[in-house]
Amino acid sequence: MKNIVVSGYYGQLNTGDEAILRVLIDRLREYERQENEDLNIVVLSSRPHLTSKIYNVESINRKKIWKVIKAIKRCDIFISGGGSLFQNETSNRSLYYYLFQIFVAKLFGKKVFIFSQGIGPIKKWYNVLIFKHIIKLADYITVRDYDSFDLLHRLKLKNKIDLSADPAFLLNPCCEKKVEKLLQIYDIDYRKKTIGIVVRKWKKEKNMTDKIAQIADILIENEGYNVVFIPFQGKWDIIKINEIVSKMNNKPYVLSENFQPHELLGIFSYFDLILGMRLHSLIFAAKMNKKFVGISYDPKIDSFLKIYGLKPVGYVDSFDINNVLLNIQYMLNETKIQKKIEQITLNMIQKAEKSFEILKGALASIKKKKSINVLGVRIDCINFDKAKKKCIDFLSTSSPKAVFTPNVEMIMLSQKDEKFRKILNSGDLNVPDGIGVVWASKYFGEKLYERVTGFDLMMSLMPELEEKKTKVFLLGAKPGVAEKAKENLLKQFKNLKICGVHHGYFSEEENDTVVEIINSSKADVLFVAMGMKKQEEWIYKNKKKLKCKLIMGVGGSFDVLSGEVKRAPVAFQKLGLEWFYRLITQPWRFKRMLALPKFVFIVLKTRIFGGR
Structure with a gap:
């Protein structure tokens, strides 16, 4: 039996990270069936009981360091999986924590896979130096965007680095009948154009709440569109959404914060366009071949939009309401953009598969007795x-x-x-x-x-x-x-x-x-x-x-x-x-x-x- 430890920002009810974990677990289970192998999967999570229940895997509290070390010591391969773990935009502590895990894994002689990560931004020269000296210990590295790929090459790492795509591109939506049932309680008239809005709280935002409220009001009142707010991280997004709604003159729709990633992905098929701050709201839109515009709070948003030949319609600390509305109208009316999104998304799906092909090879190289x-x-x-x-x-x-x-x-x-x-x-x-x-x-x-x-x-x-x-x-x-x-x-x-x-x-x-x-x-x-x-x-x-x-x-x-x-x-x-x-x-x-x-x-x- 092969033992795998998966690390990431799991258990925080973040739809994007949970989508990555869902795909990773499903593909590992598929590998088990195809290769007739037993895999023992351990996920490091901030809510281990919930993670264990949802994914039917063993889960350990990522804050209990000795338990984490023990799990890593027992594993055959350590997967640092998905998201933007290696950055210190939020805090140095997060960067050091995930680098510490890699260091421990290599200390015990384990294989390490940096799996479809978005890398950076990493501030301060000494953090870059620490990152470089630990990341080079990894056996396999795949990154999800060109900017991350370029950053690692500029560090002159000798490791083979493969350009992949976010694993969420491989997530399958739930069936249409279930989506219809989930949306019944909202009684949305889909004969009108429907705009989904995904927001998040951010420390550097300036008047963002007021501006989003105004944009939503104009879309409802002047354009006659449906506006649907979609929480991507449970109660944290609901707090921000309620703040915006309280400043609106019109009543938008607000989806429940309890949807699973595959359910939300299915729901995205009902939207005409997504205005998103969160990266995975844009990925979900692309996956379902829907048009999207992004407001950036992090370089990862810019990197993703660049893949589709787009730019942010604004930044969280400064954006113009009229510019956002003009971009929404342009995207809705431009017919050629739909075909472009479809073609690029197909390419992204193929790239996402690459990481899993490398993972299969890594697992096959581990010889274990039955x-x-x-x-x-x-x-x-x-x-x-x-x-x-x-x-x-x-x-x-x-x-x-x-x-x-x-x-x-x-x-x-x-x-x-x-x-x-x-x-x-x-x-x-x-x-x-x-x-x-x-x-x-x-x-x-x-x-x-x-x-x-x-x-x-x-x-x-x-x-x-x-x-x-x-x-x-x-x-x-x-x-x-x-x-x-x-x-x-x-x-x-x-x-x-x-x-x-x-x-x-x-x-x-x-x-x-x-x-x-x-x-x-x-x-x-x-x-x-x-x-x-x-x-x-x-x-x-x-x-x-x-x-x-x-x-x-x-x-x-x-x-x-x-x-x-x-x-x-x-x-x-x-x-x-x-x-x-x-x-x-x-x-x-x-x-x-x-x-x-x-x-x-x-x-x-x-x-x-x-x-x-």
């Missing part, structure tokens, strides 16, 4: 989220899939029992259950970063199984324990379909009857809790007879679920010291615990002297 051999036992290189996804995917297969959870005790037992080792290696998915296995992985060709315990994996599946109305069977433990486990599970997951339970204390003669009970229940998922070795042997022996789609060995999980056994406190779990807690609370297990120091000795011996 599994490792730990003292003869196969362990799949997979993290918790990917293991969960794989289990869910197994539900769509036609034949039963077995999931085993090898830990140190099981691996040590397999050293003396070749048949058991063969059984473990027959698993369709073998997850690293235990901190000892994670520790040993670095000596066997691929470092794993987290354990995937059978209990936690089983419990993480429950909400999905409940939602999908998947039938679950509980097999194992002492008589009465599985029933109590079922009772407690249903308290937590009220709609979970547990179609049957059976204890694990049955004879060889009763085996076929138990298999028939499971098959008759039409269970899709079978959790087997018979304890180490016995459950794996039972699954191996009966797998072909069973009609389930997913069979998982879960050890003593039913004892925990029923309340018969107390699980280690969360602190012990996080530190990987559950074994120590069990030793304290169940001292009679000390003989089993001796497997851990023996395992450490054999791993180190194998590492130093080779062989098994």
